[in-house]
Amino acid sequence: MGATPFVILLPPSEGKAAGGNTKKPWSFHSGVFGPAFGDFRADIADALQLAKGGDQKLLGVKGAYLSHAQACNRSLKGAPTLPAWQRYTGVVWDHLHLQSVPASARAAYIKRIFVPSGLAGLVRADDPLPDYRLKMGARLPSLGLVSAWWRDDLTAALASSVKKTIVVDLLPLEHKSAFDWDALDVVHVDLVSKKGAVVGGHNAKAAKGLLARHLLDGGQTPLSSLITSFSHPEYRAKETS
Numbered sequence: 001m002g003a004t005p006f007v008i009l010l011p012p013s014e015g016k017a018a019g020g021n022t023k024k025p026w027s028f029h030s031g032v033f034g035p036a037f038g039d040f041r042a043d044i045a046d047a048l049q050l051a052k053g054g055d056q057k058l059l060g061v062k063g064a065y066l067s068h069a070q071a072c073n074r075s076l077k078g079a080p081t082l083p084a085w086q087r088y089t090g091v092v093w094d095h096l097h098l099q100s101v102p103a104s105a106r107a108a109y110i111k112r113i114f115v116p117s118g119l120a121g122l123v124r125a126d127d128p129l130p131d132y133r134l135k136m137g138a139r140l141p142s143l144g145l146v147s148a149w150w151r152d153d154l155t156a157a158l159a160s161s162v163k164k165t166i167v168v169d170l171l172p173l174e175h176k177s178a179f180d181w182d183a184l185d186v187v188h189v190d191l192v193s194k195k196g197a198v199v200g201g202h203n204a205k206a207a208k209g210l211l212a213r214h215l216l217d218g219g220q221t222p223l224s225s226l227i228t229s230f231s232h233p234e235y236r237a238k239e240t241s
Contacts, residue, residue: 003220006166006187007112008212011175013090014060016131018068020080020087024128028077031127036157037120040150044119047140048073058140059133069133076119079130085110087129091202095209098125109216114158116171116178118146122154137174147178155180166223168215170208172200189227191235199235207235 028045029038048054053070056062061069072079081087085098098106113125118134120127136147143149158167158179167186169176181188190198191207211230218226230237 003218003222004166005164006168006215006223007114007162008168008215009114009116009171009175010092010096010125010208010212011171012084012115012117013088013093014133014135015089016087016133017082017089018131020082020131021128022080024081025078026076026081026128026130030081031120031129032124032161033120033122033127033157037122037153040153041120042077043143044134044140044146045076047142048076048134050142051140054133054138058138060135061133072131073133076130076132081128081130083110083126084115084123084129085113085125087131088115091205092209092212095206096212097209112216113212114162116150116154116175118150121150122157135174136178147174150178151180154178155183159183168223170212187223187227188240190238190240191232192238193235196238203234207232211237 027034027038028041029035051058053073056066059066059069085093098109101109110125115123115125116136117123117129118136118138119132120129123129134146136150138146140146165185167184169181169186169188189211191204191211193199210232214230215223215226224239227237227239
C-alpha cells in the first residue's frame with residue numbers, strides 16, 4: 001500500500017519579486033481558487049483602495065518600501081503576474097528552492113503546495129499573483145482582521161479541494177488563525193529545539209523551507225517517517241496536536 005497523499009500549507013513571504021508577466025494580467029478570478037474567491041478578492045482590493053494602498057501601520061514598512069507597496073496595492077486588477085512560487089522570495093521559499101527541482105517533478109510539487117494570502121485568500125503555488133503587501137494579521141478599516149474575514153471561506157475551499165488528502169500545516173500562528181482546523185484532516189508540524197521548545201526566527205524559517213522540501217522529496221515514504229527523519233543541526237520536526 002502506498003503512502004497516504006498529502007498537501008503542504010506554507011506561509012506567503014512579506015518579500016516578493018517585483019514585476020511579472022504583462023501578457024497575463026491579474027484578474028480577481030485568476031488561479032485555482034479564483035472562481036470561488038473572485039468577489040472576495042475584489043472586496044479586499046476595494047478596501048485597500050479606500051485605505052489609499054495602506055499606511056505604515058497597516059503594511060508594516062516605511063520609506064521607499066511603503067511607497068512601492070502602496071502603489072502595488074492601488075493597482076492590483078490587471079497587474080503583471082508571477083506564479084506564487086516565484087512571487088514569494090522570503091526565507092522559507094528560498095530554502096524550499098523549487099528552482100533546483102527538475103521541471104517534471106517541480107510541476108507535481110507545486111500542485112501540492114497551498115498558501116493562505118491576505119489578498120487572494122488561498123492560492124496554489126502555481127497560481128498567478130500580482131506584487132502586493134497585506135498580512136493575514138492586518139486590520140483593514142472597512143473589513144476588520146483579515147484572517148478572521150477570510151476564515152470560513154478559506155476553510156471550506158481547502159476542505160473541498162483536498163478531499164481524502166492530509167493537510168500538513170507548516171504555518172506560523174498568524175496564518176493558522178485563518179482556518180477552522182476542526183473541518184480539516186490535518187497534521188500540524190512544528191520545528192522544535194533539541195530541548196523540545198517550539199522555535200521561530202530567521203533560522204527556523206530557513207529550516208521550515210528545508211523541511212517542506214524534505215517532505216516533497218519523500219516519494220512513497222509514509223508521512224510520519226518523513227517527519228521524524230528530517231535532519232537539521234539545530235532543530236527537529238515534531239507532529240503536534
